[in-house]
Amino acid sequence: MSRDASISLDWADGSYDFSLKWGELALLQEATDTGPYVIFQRLHSGAWRIQDLSNIIRLGLIGGGMTPTDALAKTRAYVENRPPLESLPFAVAILSAGLLGAPDEPLGEQEAPSLTDQ
Template identity: 45%
Template sequence: MSRSGAIEIAWNGGTHSFRLAIRQWVELQEECGIGPPELLSRLGGSRWRVQDVRQPIRLGLVGGGMKPADANILVARYVDERPLIEAVPVAQAIVLASLVGVPDEPVGKEAAAGAATEADATDASPSPPITDPAPPWGSPPAMSTT
């Protein structure tokens, strides 16, 4: 998991880094009047408000390293001047990443190699299996003696 809560999102012509650290969360709570779990709930449903969408994006850009003036320009251009519903999934992803982190998933050959290594390690485990193996196909079911 990403310990910082940072996330990279392809958004409106570029890939941007977003992060809501404590400093941004304090400001976000003041702007929206609610805390992180309620904001996530609103964004996941149909009860979000304009500031619930705008502010996580703006503050997430700032927390991700963008200058506040540049973040304001992007939000004005790609949130304020577009249908607001387009920005809801972006805001939701930023908030979710901040609260639960982002999985660090290797892709391609790295993922296959990692899966093989984990399977090899599991097969070599000295621990007994958690459940009994299934009986061979076509054999009668086992009877309980208890």
């Protein structure tokens, strides 16, 4: 994950970039008729809908640079034609990156200073 809402995952038949930036989140909201954070809560509570999974992954692929046609084909083949629970961890990771991002580097000091280095 990175600060720009993108994440690279080994998914389906390869390694893909996913990104849910503002525009993709707005499309997700429109497609599911609910806000992204409500979907985020549904994913974590187990109250998700299958459309949540397919829309997150499809729009994440588009945001990651895939054409809409290719993203739809991948989603149909590897989400809609597979058991939903296979897609759940990917949808969680993609939406989490879109909503929360992640720091590129950890905050704070990684090691305590050494008295012998002075």
